[in-house]
Amino acid sequence: MEEFMNLVEKMAQIPGVSGCEDGVQDVFYWPWPWKRTPLGSYIYTVQEKGPNAPHLLLEAHMDQIGLVVTGITEEGFLRVAGVGGIDRGVLPAAQVQVHVGKRVFPGVVCTVPPHLSKENDDLPQVEDLAVDVGFSSKEQTEEKIPVGSRITFLQEPSELLNGRYTSQGLDNRAGCVAVMIAAQALSELSLNCSISVLLSTLEEVGEQGAATAARMIAPTHAIIVDVSFAHTPDARRSQCGEMAKGVMIGISPILDNDMTNAMCRIAKEHEIPWQPEVMGGRTGTDSDAIAVANAGVACSLLSIPLRYMHTPVEVIDPKDIHSVVDLIATYGREKFGGAL
Template structure:
């Protein structure tokens, strides 16, 4: 039932793409957007696929960021240990004792250094990422043949199916969102929409949203929907800030978002019998919506989020049913004759 959304997710998550080094995963996005009338790549912005009526005055931008959190090598010490700092919001608790992929002249595996509890002397605080090291198991002269300052590293785990429709692994933030917008484009393209649709897998969201900002400026959309991940219920998480896995897309309401788009998404979800959940935010969303909505003279922007557990860890969890329903909701928005906010 969810074969295509799973295929897209696996293909996108299989490639490395730390912010600023997304070239490998760009190739996957370009291939998957091959059905579009135009596909182009911009290292500063991302990969864009355009379909529908390219001359239409109604220009819808669908955005999801393709970059993932990771680390950058800052030094190689005299003993061959890699010193790193984070690229995006790496959870410092996940690095000690974990396998780390280091992308140098070749991809090599290291381990996040951790002090045995026997030697910890009662200090169990986990240091910031910038104060932790990676061990490749080699002396400095050998390490320097493989890795240089400026190379990237990431905690990586292949995707694994859990029970039911759930998936866990690395980079689901926000390759899950990319899979959703590509799948939505597939569904909408089958209906020959009379508007221009631009699908953007954007860069650098984890370090400030620059990819969405420059792309929105260049593409000049009249409206936009971004897809990112948000918090799903799990132990110790505040219930008012979370949603249920498998209970549908999270439709955002915020002062930073266009209320008409948010309400239209709710209306369409009801009409199409798509389960949905609401996510309310007081101001900025912490997603690419914040950059897209203030581009040029302003862009009406909506947000749909994929519920996710264990965000910013190597074991993020999403549900394929939520993702497929996001794709269906966006496709309904694109093809609905009255969906334009000014209609």
């Protein structure tokens, strides 16, 4: 468990705001051939069984939410926009990092002291915020930081009580680790199918990385791993899963009924902790793009319960990630005739 979480922690700390995900892939050292797509996604060929064999794809997105520099004020502050659905509530007074190539500049998001603000001031829009990197003029800042630079939170990971873990970037680096470890397990089972892994880009801004890569891979079946909402006291229980209660198996019109039913049955029969996640239409994940690639792909969505999504303090329980890995490995063996 400790080695497993060390990999999650290492991945979660690599900056990879949508459109600038290079570097995330460098964490993995698997012996499979890989290629980079024009949009920056990584495709790993785990095993090939010929053109007529079923083709199983395991997918997780590797991009994270963040900010992008849109301008510089005369006083040297950075103007920004959100990349993905960043939580505005955690931005004022947040410590951040501005990434310019390999260089990193610390900064803080400006905030008005309570003494100077009105009691009922609305939360500012992201475009109304500014980032202070310490410079006092536009000329100084422009020398170091070009517009278009990405910004992430400056947040150290921590282990909480009860074995839980908090960090930025767990959405969806936890999923990336899960699919890679599951792929390694499947590669040892002599399955009667081809197997690919896709670590995709741009999910947080429209799923373009998965959409284009899935067309290249042309799988017959796909298992998408992402995170979903874990219940907290301020959230509706009906819209959330429970942390430490296992993998959330997606049920949605866009997902394949046979795969969904098989996942639920296998989890029950093998006593893998699981819980249903019912959606009335789109899933809001890469499943939506992969399902309609080429002539269509049978998809299953497995989610890791996560608290405080799109903030620098996302929380997971490692046991839930393990249940995802166990379910994928067991499904693969039963569906595609793997040997123990």
